[in-house]
Amino acid sequence: xxxxxxxxxxxxxxxxQEVILRxxxxxxxxxxxxxxxxxxxxxEFLVSFYNNEISEKSEIFDxxxxxxxxxxxxxxxxxxSTKLEDSAMYFCASxxxxxxxxxxxxxxxxxxx
Amino acid sequence: xxxxxxxxxxLSVPEGAIASLNCTYSxxxxxxxxxxxxxxxxxxxLIMSIYSNGDKEDGRFTAQLNKASQYVSxxxxxxxxxxxxxxxxxxMGTGFQKLVFGTGxxxxxxx
Numbered sequence: 001x002x003x004x005x006x007x008x009x010x011x012x013x014x015x016x017q018e019v020i021l022r023x024x025x026x027x028x029x030x031x032x033x034x035x036x037x038x039x040x041x042x043x044e045f046l047v048s049f050y051n052n053e054i055s056e057k058s059e060i061f062d063x064x065x066x067x068x069x070x071x072x073x074x075x076x077x078x079x080x081s082t083k084l085e086d087s088a089m090y091f092c093a094s095x096x097x098x099x100x101x102x103x104x105x106x107x108x109x110x111x112x113x
Numbered sequence: 114x115x116x117x118x119x120x121x122x123x124l125s126v127p128e129g130a131i132a133s134l135n136c137t138y139s140x141x142x143x144x145x146x147x148x149x150x151x152x153x154x155x156x157x158x159l160i161m162s163i164y165s166n167g168d169k170e171d172g173r174f175t176a177q178l179n180k181a182s183q184y185v186s187x188x189x190x191x192x193x194x195x196x197x198x199x200x201x202x203x204x205m206g207t208g209f210q211k212l213v214f215g216t217g218x219x220x221x222x223x224x
Contacts, residue, residue, distance in 0.1 A: 030211065033211070033212075035212075040127070041196050041216075042164060042201075042214050042215065042216045042217070043157060043201065043203075043212075043214040044214070045211035045212060045213070048210040048211060050210075055210055056210045056211055058211070089156075091156050091157070098210060099144065099164075101145075101147065101159055101162050102159070102212060103159060104149075104157045104158070104159075105156060105158040106155070106156050107155075107156045
């Protein structure tokens with residue numbers, strides 16, 4: 001069964017460093033998402049991406065964040081200058097169509113020291 | 114502020130019993146509703162989607178939607194210890210692409 005994959009599974013970085021989190025969505029899906037979950041808190045939407053552009057973003061998704069689909073399979077989230085409060089699980093998700101079910105990848109645990 | 118509310122639990126049920134999980138949402142334009150299961154340290158796993166009023170059954174799971182009351186529920190029949198997890202309710206509005214999640218209800222099924 002097709003699934004969303006994410007790398008790395010765990011990323012440790014120093015405050016102020018740039019990180020890139022990678023995702024490979026399900027191949028026939030057209031809508032891509034990033035969510036995050038701080039330990040013990042709810043899953044929060046960051047950004048949605050369709051047709052090579054951002055279609056919706058949350059107030060969390062400020063200028064420190066960017067997304068890109070560099071080729072036909074990868075979808076990346078870049079955090080330019082990490083802060084301690086960026087420590088969280090970051091989940092990529094994809095959907096075949098708008099309003100359809102979103103399928104989540106296994107997540108990347110980001111730890112900012 | 115669009116909110117999705119769930120009782121955090123834990124909801125404790127014995128093996129073989131029916132577990133009933135509830136969720137209310139504040140945004141009346143919400144059109145799509147989802148239940149995810151999340152084991153500790155893992156990602157949300159889709160269990161059910163429901164888009165229209167009434168019941169939708171899939172195996173041991175039944176989702177119920179009442180848009181007039183802004184209420185979604187999930188019933189798990191014949192609960193198993195492996196069902197012990199946090200169950201997340203998620204809601205999406207028409208024309209919007211983001212899922213708004215509740216805090217989740219922790220379910221404990223005892224053998």
